[in-house]
Amino acid sequence: MSKFVQDYELFDLGEFGLQSGQVIHGAKLAYKTFGELNSDRSNAVVYPSWYSGFHWDNEWLIGEGMGLDPAKYFVIIPNMLGNGLSSSPSNTPPPFDRARFPRVTFYDQVQAQHKLVTERFGIETLALVCGWSMGAGQTYQWCVSHPDMVQRALPFCGSSKTSEHNFVFLEGVKAALTADAAFKEGWYDAPPVKGLRAAARVYAGWGFSQAFFWDQIYKDMGHSRRLGMDLAFGSLEDFLVWFWEGHFLDPRRDANDLLSMLWTWQMGDIGKTPGFDGDHVKALQSIKAKLIALPAEKDLYFPPEDEQWANQHIADAECRVIPGVWGHFAGSGDSAVDLKFIDDVVKELLAR
Numbered sequence: 001m002s003k004f005v006q007d008y009e010l011f012d013l014g015e016f017g018l019q020s021g022q023v024i025h026g027a028k029l030a031y032k033t034f035g036e037l038n039s040d041r042s043n044a045v046v047y048p049s050w051y052s053g054f055h056w057d058n059e060w061l062i063g064e065g066m067g068l069d070p071a072k073y074f075v076i077i078p079n080m081l082g083n084g085l086s087s088s089p090s091n092t093p094p095p096f097d098r099a100r101f102p103r104v105t106f107y108d109q110v111q112a113q114h115k116l117v118t119e120r121f122g123i124e125t126l127a128l129v130c131g132w133s134m135g136a137g138q139t140y141q142w143c144v145s146h147p148d149m150v151q152r153a154l155p156f157c158g159s160s161k162t163s164e165h166n167f168v169f170l171e172g173v174k175a176a177l178t179a180d181a182a183f184k185e186g187w188y189d190a191p192p193v194k195g196l197r198a199a200a201r202v203y204a205g206w207g208f209s210q211a212f213f214w215d216q217i218y219k220d221m222g223h224s225r226r227l228g229m230d231l232a233f234g235s236l237e238d239f240l241v242w243f244w245e246g247h248f249l250d251p252r253r254d255a256n257d258l259l260s261m262l263w264t265w266q267m268g269d270i271g272k273t274p275g276f277d278g279d280h281v282k283a284l285q286s287i288k289a290k291l292i293a294l295p296a297e298k299d300l301y302f303p304p305e306d307e308q309w310a311n312q313h314i315a316d317a318e319c320r321v322i323p324g325v326w327g328h329f330a331g332s333g334d335s336a337v338d339l340k341f342i343d344d345v346v347k348e349l350l351a352r
Contacts, residue, residue: 008055009030011028011029011031011119011120020102020103024081024096029112033074033075034062037121041123043073043127045128045129047077047129048129049078051261055079058135061343062075066346067343067347073127076117080261081104081109088254099185103263104260104263106140106264106270109138125151127152131156132158133158137268139153139155148288151290156293156331157295158302160283161268176198177199182195191254196255197249199258200240203244206300207328208326208328219232288316294319297325
């Protein structure tokens with residue numbers, strides 16, 4: 001019996017060649033759509049998933065009266081390769097299952113999504129590409145891989161190149177997860193629970209800012225549109241166990257899948273797109289989309305100054321900082337104030 005409710009569709013990628021030269025045999029891309037494609041196919045939006053997230057984790061930014069209104073736009077949420085719904089270590093048959101699953105780059109992710117968009121729907125132009133965190137990385141990759149196709153871009157709380165500091169943070173997550181003896185170098189038969197709990201604890205120190213904890217915002221986080229509930233925790237330990245460990249211990253999240261996506265994130269760099277020879281600045285300069293980057297004021301691994309630096313190399317771009325203490329999770333859909341900030345920019349950008 002599947003761990004997932006089948007509220008999504010699968011696109012057959014066939015023998016999908018990767019940037020590394022490896023192949024995912026019988027590859028599948030899971031996706032969900034909202035709204036209807038108009039007659040000239042000009043109202044399409046691509047909104048990729050994020051690290052450990054699924055398509056439903058993106059739905060908070062879609063709704064009547066919002067920027068991504070299904071009455072106006074055809075919104076496609078593709079699930080990343082490696083996230084457990086699309087082809088992943090956890091659902092690929094032997095011999096390329098689990099620890100043998102091929103390495104996937106951001107470039108590969110976008111090539112898979114491009115096949116979906118063009119071959120399944122016949123779309124030639126995208127009104128917008130947007131996303132949070134790793135979704136932002138895929139947004140930048142879309143702009144570089146297919147510059148004439150992407151009209152507008154809104155990456156929030158993410159980057160076009162994973163910084164060394166960000167890489168080191170992810171090394172901590174990886175080390176905690178793989179240190180569990182039950183992990184068995186990726187060949188476990190039961191979840192490495194100790195490692196998953198440890199990885200959650202490492203992540204907990206980075207997702208929100210120092211000020212978030214200083215002010216004890218976790219005691220009354222307000223209503224989370226993403227989770228569909230009010231978030232309030234009586235103690236710091238309660239917050240760490242329920243919000244963080246609960247997320248990583250969700251049976252729909254697999255340790256090998258988490259590591260697959262982590263590798264994709266660590267290797268993120270639009271300069272590695274074919275034709276740019278590793279030149280990150282040259283790749284930024286190739287972007288034609290109207291782009292607004294939304295870093296969060298106190299994001300501990302995607303700091304605003306990184307995005308401000310990148311923006312100066314993009315012809316039609318600006319950088320606006322999401323204010324407040326939520327740090328990276330300003331872009332998660334859990335903060336009502338930050339949600340409105342992002343949605344207002346979506347509306348503005350789409351009106352251009």
